[in-house]
Amino acid sequence: MMKTIGILGGMGPLATADLYRKMIEGTIAEKDQDHVHVIIDSNPWIPDRTDYILHGGPSPLPEIVKSIRRLEAAGCDFLIMPCNTAHHIIDEIKTTTKIPFINMMEETVKYVAQKHAGEKVGLLATDGTVESKAYHKYFEVQHIPVITPIEHQVDVMAFIYQGVKSGILDKPLDGIREAIKEMKTQGATLFLLGCTELSTVSHRIRTIEEVFIDPLEVLAYQAILEGGCRAREV
Numbered sequence: 218m219m220k221t222i223g224i225l226g227g228m229g230p231l232a233t234a235d236l237y238r239k240m241i242e243g244t245i246a247e248k249d250q251d252h253v254h255v256i257i258d259s260n261p262w263i264p265d266r267t268d269y270i271l272h273g274g275p276s277p278l279p280e281i282v283k284s285i286r287r288l289e290a291a292g293c294d295f296l297i298m299p300c301n302t303a304h305h306i307i308d309e310i311k312t313t314t315k316i317p318f319i320n321m322m323e324e325t326v327k328y329v330a331q332k333h334a335g336e337k338v339g340l341l342a343t344d345g346t347v348e349s350k351a352y353h354k355y356f357e358v359q360h361i362p363v364i365t366p367i368e369h370q371v372d373v374m375a376f377i378y379q380g381v382k383s384g385i386l387d388k389p390l391d392g393i394r395e396a397i398k399e400m401k402t403q404g405a406t407l408f409l410l411g412c413t414e415l416s417t418v419s420h421r422i423r424t425i426e427e428v429f430i431d432p433l434e435v436l437a438y439q440a441i442l443e444g445g446c447r448a449r450e451v
Contacts (some may be wrong), residue, residue: 219445222253223293223316227260227282228277228300229382232413232433234259235314236299239437245447247335253444256291258284266302266402277303278310285314295319297440299413299433305351308315324439325409325432326355328451333430337362339405341373342412352411364405369396373412381414394425 226233260280268274281303288296293395295317298304312316329338330417340352340363341386347365356363366373372392380388397408407428410416416433423429434451441448 219254219293220294220443221275222255223288223291223296224255224257224259224445225281225296225298226290227284228263228298228303229414230259230261230399231381231417232299234418235413236297236437237435239433240441243434243437243449243451244441245449251395251446253441253446255444256288256293258287260284263303266300266305267343268338270302270305270345272348278306279384281310282313285316289314289316295443297321297436299436301411301413301432302345302349302351305345305349308450319436319439319443321432321436322358323357325430325435326352326359326361327408328435329356329360329361329407329430333407333428334367336406337364337404338430339364339366339397339400339403339408340411341366341408341415343377343391344370346411352409362404364400364403366396366399369399372396377412377414381417386418390421390425393422397425397427 224233233443246252263277263280264275267278293316297319307320338361354362369392373396376388376392408428409430410419413433416431417421419431438448438451
């Protein structure tokens with residue numbers, strides 16, 4: 218049965234566009250009608266999630282709910298949200314609607330457990346995701362150890378905010394390399410792109426030649442299947 222997918226986007230806009238592109242490219246299709254039906258609400262007015270979590274900034278929930286209401290009115294059957302940090306409040310978000318969500322963090326961790334059993338995960342993410350341990354609770358369920366950078370977390374944040382979010386998509390990868398090197402010394406054997414801004418430049422990051430998991434790819438795969446279409450394996 219074909220379903221209509223609602224993308225709760227704008228966090229940030231490029232990540233939203235990247236998810237939709239990944240869904241198109243990840244669909245096994247011979248014609249337009251073989252693709253999923255998608256409705257996107259890209260709302261850049263949603264306040265910064267890391268600022269909310271760490272510094273008491275404005276809550277993203279009111280604007281998120283506005284987007285949900287628009288997607289509800291459009292007739293969406295389920296929702297997806299291409300923002301890792303916003304998943305810190307996914308349970309709260311889910312109470313505002315009867316439309317089911319595909320939880321990107323949960324599906325990503327399940328994927329790691331199935332495809333990379335026994336590995337230690339190095340998490341590249343915003344301060345909000347790292348400090349809130351939003352991913353950690355899902356990895357704990359699967360008994361998968363998670364490592365985060367300490368000395369070079371500032372470099373990851375700079376790459377995300379002063380790079381991708383600022384439209385500088387060719388910012389040097391030196392800081393990301395150093396964060397990965399730091400986590401490798403702590404035993405990390407594969408690395409999770411735990412911020413959708415990192416996902417948008419995954420083709421560049423993967424030149425570092427480590428094993429990377431991209432949650433947007435996992436989310437796109439699950440959304441295609443749930444939408445009633447055929448998906449290429451991640």
